[in-house]
Amino acid sequence: MSRRTALQAGVSAVAGSWLGTAPSLAQASKAFPTRAIKLVVAFPAGGPTDLTMRQLAENASKVLGQPVIVENRPGASGSLPAAQLQSTQADGYTLAQLPMSVMRLPFTTGLKWNPVEDLSYILNVTGYAFCMVASTQSGLKSWQDVVAWAKAHPGKLTIGNTGTYTSPHVTSAIIAQQLGLEVVHVPYKGSAELMRATMSGEVMVAADTSAVIPYVDQGRMVALNVWTEKRLPTLPKTPTLIELGLPTTQYSPFGLVAPKGLPKDVQARLHDAFKQAMEMESYQAMLQRFEMLPIYMDSARYKQFAQESTVKEKAALAKLGPQA
CATH class of the missing domain: 3.40.190.150 (Bordetella uptake gene, domain 1)
Incomplete structure (x- = not known):
């Protein structure tokens, strides 16, 4: 296929x-x-x-x-x-x-x-479909790792997005609200700028489109979750938000x-x-x-x-x- x-x-x-x-x-x-x-x-x-x-x-x-x-x-x-x-x-x-x-x-x-x-x-x-990713250098290996870290360090988790009030920003804010997490949302002007910031450690997590999947395929990013109703066959090991207990989907x-x-x-x-x-x-x-x-x-x-x-x-x- x-x-x-x-x-x-x-x-x-x-x-x-x-x-x-x-x-x-x-x-x-x-x-x-x-x-x-x-x-x-x-x-x-x-x-x-x-x-x-x-x-x-x-x-x-x-x-x-x-x-x-x-x-x-x-x-x-x-x-x-x-x-x-x-x-x-x-x-x-x-x-x-x-x-x-x-x-x-x-x-x-x-x-x-x-x-x-x-x-x-x-x-x-x-x-686009959407997902959250982290740099492989961050030490975060799963969404559970992200949630645990954010709860242990209130207000310290930084989540990058592709602009204020874009779908990645609004949906990641909804996710944080659902989990009771205090996070910092950091806007960028597009995917390319956001990916550079994530790989450099400027932000810990990126909420972006499925265009980031090549970075995952290259081993530079780890996919944490996807926002579709079902798992993406291109990310078969990555859970949906629904699987993670969050009643949220988004595509754009x-x-x-x-x-x-x-x-x-x-x-x-x-x-x-x-x-x-x-x-x-x-x-x-x-x-x-x-x-x-x-x-x-x-x-x-x-x-x-x-x-x-x-x-x-x-x-x-x-x-x-x-x-x-």
């Missing part, structure tokens, strides 16, 4: 905008695209999200007949690309990657726009959005082009490299999923309270 097939089997559970003038957008959409498209990514260059999105952009360029150029805007819990769209013309020439963390921001910040209603949803492209699809008011024909053109790009072997291979899954949702289903996610995240944050 291939690594990708195995991972798929293990993750089965799976405001105001610039509208422009209607006539000019209608005219522009007829020949769309006639120039390069910018795709703004919410994470730093060189990490798994960036690399997979660059491959997707390269593939989409071939379908669209125009370059799709990636621009990185990390920080602010992954919200900067979508926030940029709030003052961008809705003509299809600027797109953004939309992390799940953006769905939490209406409940954690003074966000002035609505992530569900103030964006045009194009399609969902992929997603993400996709592409455009400014509110995107013409329907442009939305359809972008959807079809990026769907073709998803199906290309080069993109599938890049996902496999980082233990990521192709998770397709069309425009309507993706927007519905976003709406459902805001309800779920609001409930989770309410339960967590100020500890996040």
Whole structure:
């Protein structure tokens, strides 16, 4: 069984905008695209999200007949690309990657726009499973070791994540709350930075995506738990949170959005082009490299999923309270 097939089997559970003038957008959409498209990514260059999105952009360029150029805007819990769209013309020439963390921001910040209603949803492209890992140099060999150490040293356990109010941050905070642990949550700007910090001993534990599995395969990290409903075949010896007595699961699809008011024909053109790009072997291979899954949702289903996610995240944050 291939690594990708195995991972798929293990993750089965799976405001105001610039509208422009209607006539000019209608005219522009007829020949769309006639120039390069910018795709703004919410994470730093060189990490798994960036690399997979660059491959997707390269593939989409071939379908669209125009370059799709990636621009990185990390920080602010992954919200900067979508926030940029709030003052961008809705003509299809600027797109953004939309992390799940953006769905939490209406409940954690003074966000002035609505992530569900103030964006045009194009399609969902992929997603991560999550896990916790520690450096093999840390001396921690299991999740039980981590819990025992944290209880013996209240407030000393450091758990790194990929940004404040990202899924790794919020879920690890929920886990600590469930266990009654005092921990320090340390945000980083992406997986690459977090892995460097974990291997250097800057943090003891990292909460990250399944993209860290290659570090485990190389013997540089030890996997402590996974956040899927069932064990990952790629980490068959690593227990789920449910097995560890914690009623928690988490996974994080993400996709592409455009400014509110995107013409329907442009939305359809972008959807079809990026769907073709998803199906290309080069993109599938890049996902496999980082233990990521192709998770397709069309425009309507993706927007519905976003709406459902805001309800779920609001409930989770309410339960967590100020500890996040």
